[in-house]
Amino acid sequence: MARSRLVTLVVALLGVLTFVQPASAAQFVLTQAQFDQMFPSRNSFYTYSGLTSAMSAFGAFANTGSDTVKKQELAAFLANVHHESGGLVHIVEQDTSVYWTYCDWSQSYGCPAGQSAYYGRGPIQLSWNFNYKAAGDYIGQDLLNNPNLVATNATTAWKTALWYWNTQTGPGTMTPHNAMVDSRGFGETIRSINGAKECNGGNPAQVQSRVAKYQEFVAVFGVSAGSNLSC
Structure with missing residues (x-):
């Protein structure tokens, strides 16, 4: 097989492998x-x-x-x-009266989004500042500072x-x-x-x-x- 045809065939095969997921x-x-x-x-x-x-x-x-x-x-x-x-x-916790309770100020990073920002959101109702911090670190998003991402994405x-x-x-x-x-x-x-x-x-x-x-x-x-x- 000529070298040019071989190169063309290899490139085509790589293209297939790239796009078939x-x-x-x-x-x-x-x-x-x-x-x-x-x-x-x-x-x-x-x-x-x-x-x-x-x-x-x-x-x-x-x-x-x-x-x-x-x-x-x-x-x-x-x-x-x-x-x-x-x-x-429900996307967010329905009882708004408890929103302020989910901030644990003993954590070194505190509650930068606000005292009442860490109420339940999402399919399993993620709550508390430390859970937003841990979950965000794991998935690569700053949920501690932007907890509402859980309710908007x-x-x-x-x-x-x-x-x-x-x-x-x-x-x-x-x-x-x-x-x-x-x-x-x-x-x-x-x-x-x-x-x-x-x-x-x-x-x-x-x-x-x-x-x-x-x-x-x-x-x-x-x-x-x-x-x-x-x-």
Whole structure:
């Protein structure tokens, strides 16, 4: 083969490799139609594309273990999100009277956006100045100084929820991600998100609400719910 033809062929092949990107884990596990079915009354702010874009930054999420485990984890995440945000209706915390309580002045960086700036926002209602700082550092955005990015950018909002899910134990002993991929059960995800108030008999109605939504969502994916559903 002549050198010029060989060079042309190599360049063409490199071009194909450059533009053919693998589908994300999110696209394999969750379709737009399923998302619409799960959140029929959602606020238009919470876009499917924002979720799938955010998921690409958390490679292990809904992409660890068997196909069943992947779907169970995504169902668990979305069930808790549904509960926390009223079905993806609420972008910000509804009780404005508590906004001022989420500033911990003992942190060296204080509350540069203001005493009342760190109220709940997003799918899992990110709150407190230290959580905005930690989440922002992790995803590469200055949420400490600009907390409202969580309420104005869909991908950022989803990333903060996935940050919590994949990296934080909350009042529990493990991250929600680990609870699902290590077969500890949906109940442990509740414990990690709001276990101090809901688990061990604290608010059984709220726990059951989360469990019921999880059971509904795994049915959408066609998999079992597994064991240890409650906390």
